Amino acid sequence: MSAIASDASPQPPQPHPEPRHVTATIALACLGVFVSYLPVVGVSVALPVMQQALDASTAGLQWITDAFILPTAALLLTCGMIGDLYGRKKAYVAGLVVFCLGCLVCLTAGSVVQVCVGQALTGIGTAALLPSTLGLISHVCPDRHRRTRAIALWTASLGLGLTLGPLFNGVIVEHASWRWIFFPALLIGVLTAVAGAVVLTDSRADRERHLDIPGQLLAIVAITGLVYGVIEGGSAGWGSAQVVIAFLAAAVGLLAFVRVELRSPCPMLDMRLFRSAAFSGAALVMALTLFAQVGLVFAMSEYFGLVHHASTLDIGVRLIAINGFTVVLGPLVGRLMNRTSPGLLLVVGLLIGGIGALCVNLFQASTGTGEAALVIGVLGIGIALAMAPITTIAMNSLPHRLAGTAGAANSALRQIGSALGPAVFGVILTNRTLDTLPGHLAGSGLSAADQGQVNGMVSNVGIQAGAFLHLKTPQSTGQALSAYGASFTDALHTCALIGGIGMLAAAVIAFALIGVRARPAHQTEEEVVPVTHPAGDLS
Known part of the structure; x- marks a missing residue:
């Protein structure tokens, strides 16, 4: 069994x-x-x-x-x-x-x-x-x-x-x-x-x-490592030490999780x-x-x-x-x-x-x-x-x-x-x-100085800079926002x-x-899992 x-x-x-x-x-x-x-x-x-x-x-x-x-x-x-x-x-x-x-x-x-x-x-x-x-x-x-x-x-x-x-x-x-x-x-x-x-x-x-307990701990390592690596990779760089370690931890944790679960009673x-x-x-x-x-x-x-x-x-x-x-x-x-x-x-x-x-x-x-x-x-x-x-x-x-x-x-x-x-x-x-x-800014009509300022703001703050992007004049602000929106x-x-x-x-x-x-009306729930396991079946 x-x-x-x-x-x-x-x-x-x-x-x-x-x-x-x-x-x-x-x-x-x-x-x-x-x-x-x-x-x-x-x-x-x-x-x-x-x-x-x-x-x-x-x-x-x-x-x-x-x-x-x-x-x-x-x-x-x-x-x-x-x-x-x-x-x-x-x-x-x-x-x-x-x-x-x-x-x-x-x-x-x-x-x-x-x-x-x-x-x-x-x-x-x-x-x-x-x-x-x-x-x-x-x-x-x-x-x-x-x-x-x-x-x-x-x-x-x-x-x-x-x-x-x-x-x-x-x-x-x-x-x-x-x-x-x-x-x-x-x-x-x-x-x-x-x-x-x-x-x-x-x-x-x-x-x-x-x-x-072992399965739970390994699941936490695998899931957290994967999501942490994805989030931090976008800001710290995909080759940074913490990102590489996170992905390695996720891979090792997943493999170990499968192995532990297969052997667990x-x-x-x-x-x-x-x-x-x-x-x-x-x-x-x-x-x-x-x-x-x-x-x-x-x-x-x-x-x-x-x-x-x-x-x-x-x-x-x-x-x-x-x-x-x-x-x-x-x-x-x-x-x-x-x-x-x-x-x-x-x-x-x-x-x-x-x-x-x-x-x-x-x-x-x-x-x-x-x-x-x-x-x-x-x-x-x-x-x-x-x-x-x-x-x-x-x-x-x-x-x-x-x-x-x-x-x-x-x-x-x-x-x-x-x-x-x-x-x-x-x-x-x-x-x-x-x-x-940079490409959209180049075609926006902004001066080189304004283009550099906008690039710097978005690079330093991230995409949230769009919420408070303002330049010296309303016209230049409108051009900057148009380029950012595109x-x-x-x-x-x-x-x-x-x-x-x-x-x-x-x-x-x-x-x-x-x-x-559609599943045949006469099929019972006990018949739904047809594949057996060497040590028995799922039922």
Whole structure:
């Protein structure tokens, strides 16, 4: 028997949950993921305001974003195991408590470092919330069709947090200090934690699990080394000692992680899960999709803030369609997944999203709000069609008793992609803008002295110099801003090309590994993993 099978221990039959309890559990699971994602894009659209208030560099802004995503990605699998061991309700409530503590730290922040600390705490809380919410749903929805609908609602709630966060924060920044953008998440998080402690019933995995400390430490080394190397490589240079060491640590950590997990009697991430083609495909697609989505949100937030000089609220409104369609179309997507193939919806969504991302190449410095909204809407529809099927395929590609493991692994790859998006696109925005700026300045009509001044400001401060770029006369300032806008837009085009190709590549992977045919109605969940292991199978 395999390690998973041999770890199983007989469990008494669980009573079927009452309908009211099922509804309450699904609602609280959705509320938990909603509150945990409120600050994600909301913080991104407030970065221009935070940059001026905290005098932060471009790398500092990237770390504000990744300080949340990194601990989420690194701790998801371990938090999933903790929930399986000690109870998903306990993990859910504890995650909300840590999340609220992080919001409180950010609410009182006076430096980039303190914001990063608060973001890291909210990331740790989110790492506990994501697998526990999916585990709670899986426990009360053993039926695949009902679970599919619940996961669609879960995904829509995630999208709702991503959608409302920028709007809340835009209104707050218009009338108060940027620090108050963390208050709505804090308030809702406290109320949700109290409701969860009172209403939820605890559940655990139906097999014995143990914490995998070596695997957790190696995962932290690999993920942190990779993201640190990408962010610092753009500013310190790709050949600098700290960047080379970071990439070496990431490579060694990844190889050691795989080796340790293959030999562990109770691995944090059982590598045999990837013997399921559907699960492997969903994992790769999730990472690529979130890399493109979060990276493009970061890039377009900077574009609207630095080139169009839009307010935080305006940025939130302009980007609302990227995640808003996930909310609007969520119930429809849930029904469609039970009537057709989730793989087909996934491939169609990725193709539409990839085309939308490539259409961002049409943006110019003078692009109007209506034109931009049309392109962003296409991207948003594609993401809405793709997101729920990815999670559903990952959850349903393995036997029901492994749904928690599948959900945690899928969420971990979601966060790794989310972390790499702002890191990679932030480096591209900076380097590409600096590379093309001299050429645009040369054709701007500015004097050689003014060209040198602008080049020096952008080189020293980074792309954030566009927020306060002023020369001696209004005419020269206008010429400088025009050249800067053209350079930044060139950089945005490069990001759009990479993001679009990434989503189209994800569509090809989904077609090849998942397919577009519906699973036969008579096929049971125990038949979904056909590949065996020399020591046994996944069941």
